[in-house]
Amino acid sequence: MTAQAAHLIGCRTCGRVWPEGTPTCGRCGARLRAIRDGHSLQAVWAWLLAGMVCYVPANLYPMLNTSTLLDKTTNTVIGGAVELWQGGNYGVAAIVFVASVMIPIGKFIAIGWLALAIGHQNIPGRHRHLRLLHIVEFIGRWSMVDVFVVAILSALVQLGVVATIEPGPAAASFALSVAFTMLSAQSFDPRTIWTTRTP
Amino acid sequence: MNDAPDHPELHTGPSRGPSVNRLSVVWIVPLLALIVSLGVAWRTYEDRGTLIEVAFSEAAGIQVGKTVLKYREVEVGKVESVGFSKDLSQVVVGIRVDKEVAPYVDIDSSFWLVKPELTTTGVSRLDTVLSGVFIEGLWDSEIKAPATHFVALKQAPLARTPGSGTWITLFSEDGGSIAEGAPVIYRGIKVGQLRNLRLNPASSGVEVDAFIEAPYDDRLSASSVFWDTSGFSVSLSAQGLKLNVRSLASLIQGGVEFATLVSGGEPIEAAHRFRLFADEATARDSVFSKAEAATATLSLLLDGSIQNLAVGVPVTYRGLPVGKITDISIHRAATPAGDLVYRQEVDFAVSGARMGLPDTSTRQEVLDFLQDQVKQGLRARVISTGLLGGSLQIELANVPGAPPDVLNLATGAIPVMPQVAPKITDLSSATGDILNRVQKLPIEDVMRSAIRLMDSANGFITKDETQKAPAAVVGLLDELRGFVGSKDVQALPGVLHSGLSDAQSILGDLRKSDIAGKVTTAVDNVSAAALAVTDAATGLPALVDAVGEMASKVSALPLDDLVTSTRKTVEAAGQFLQTDSMKSLPASLGATLDQVTGTLEDLRGGGAVANLNKALEAARQAAQSVAAAADKLPDLTGKLDDAAHNLNTLIAGYGPGSATARLVQDMLLEIQRAAAAVGSLARTLERNPQSLITGR
Structure with a gap:
């Protein structure tokens, strides 16, 4: 017996159960x-x-505009990671790469997979789906690390002629991308995992 | 809970049916995101500008993605690629030019690399040391045929914008010390730069482009003259020594100065060609040769051979240059008699403007003016000028009283200017005379004689005998010193002492032996002798004859010769004393005199003085004895008188006036003199007893 079978519907906000068809809690x-x-x-x-x-412009446009006394460099996310890797900062490069590339793309895949799985009830493993959803929601907030780094650097490194760091167009795109992905994860109704398609 | 009974009235309407078929409004979000992203992408693509290619010979310091293209110091593009041309002869740099300026980058655009430069005129673009090189582009505001491939300039162009200056070309026979980038100076201000120094392909000279910056190019006209101010010049003239250094830059890399001497010259167009003169004077003089229309060429026929005239030598009128010699040649003419006469023909050009005629006057007007002047007495003559009068000029001068003459303007040939005698200062010829005399001086003979003399002197000096002479003199002196210092001489005081002792004893003996008595006896004897004479008077004449003969013999003695010889000897001695060798003796003499002094000291120490005093005492006693004897002298005198009386008697016997009587009288006088002498001796001894010792 499920609530669905009893034609009841639960409020997602406060949890009270209403008869099916009730428009508001x-x-x-x-x-x-x-x-x-x-x-x-x-x-x-x-x-x-x-x-x-x-996420596309976030990776194509420069994330940081770094201008020092002698030089002026612009870095995209992947370019920065590669540069860090080449410079020997493997740990930092790995963090940047994981936070900026692996996690967002992993989220895209995970959410897409969950959406597909829910759309097609014949895909098995409902418990795993729920766990995956929780993981995605948990990790989602950490994707903002890049944006925070850019924001902090831009705020701190404003030394005029000597060195200045400004956020590039990619920073905003990245932030939007992360925000949209989080909203996407939030939009999931976990109940749908358990609903069985009526034949 | 209070919500159970009344909840249905909140909203009891039926559900809106299956929502699968309805699209959620959320879809607007990705749609918007897509639109925005595409929009941004499209704008980026649109704004990325056009790609041009600029070929450099080398890409020093160009970096992909970093090196920028600047226009008027504003970044308008960025290097996207660096590659090579197909034949690897050039570096092709791909530059993405911003969209705003891209249309203006047309076929007239030029590009060059801006990098730090250190030149003699200073350091430029030092900022690029830090920021890195950049490419600078230059294009005008007109949009012409587009182009994407350019060849970069080797260095920055001087004319940044149209109308910012004028390009001209200078040509010269010799590049001098002009270097690329050397300044162009106008009245001491740098107004331009030289570029592209090159050999003139058409001739043997060199060409260089000069860019005169905008406000100053108005100063250029067709009558401007350019000259080389490279390095420094030193000129020595009657005004003194003059050192001219225009600027440090021109000292190192050369420079060009120009001046516009004649006003009202025609304005020039770009790429006008100017001659570059070697120095300022030449350039200024060239103004006359330029104004062809106002120049009249005349010639001067010179009979003598005048050497210091040359092409370019100025022609002066009242001290100012009005022209210059243009040609010198040999003029051949036939005299009416048919003989050929060769003369020096000097052609010279006279500028009418310089003679006071208007600038616009023609050659004919100048000639007419000269004709008029010649009728009033204008003549040409060669004058000397310069510091020593060594250089010559042609002077046009109004010579009063010159024979009337005219210019022959009828023939097509160059009219011959009537001339008067040259006015050449003879300083140079006078100098020549002096030099000739000096040359004629028998300097070589004198030198040869001097050399011979020196050789002889040298030989004399180097002779062994001469070399030994000083040693001999020194030896002589040493011997003398040795002699003085010898025991014999040192013993001399002792000897003298004994000698004086002897003298003392002799005088004592003299006293003891009663000399006075002996004198008296002698006088007695004389008296007796006189008596005997009286007796032997008969034999007197023979005696007298003998005496006379003896006297005559004495008088015949060659005393004069003796005196002469003595004088010569004295003179010789004097000369000898004057000789240098004698003068150099004192040093040795000093030592000798020291010895003498020592000897005298010894003498004093040896008691010589005491002995002398004793001797003098003895002498005084002797003198007293003599005085005592002299007391008896009156007796002697009386006896002598007696003798004389006897003689008188004797004479009286012979009779007065006879020769015998004269001789006897003479004899008597002698006897009287002897008596007087004895008397004076006695008085002298009385007064000065020492004379017995000293002999005086």
């Missing part, structure tokens, strides 16, 4: 969504797509 005023409401999955896909779109 009588206790907290939140809008009640039917489990089968396709809005959830659509939002996931939409945010995910927006995040992926934003």
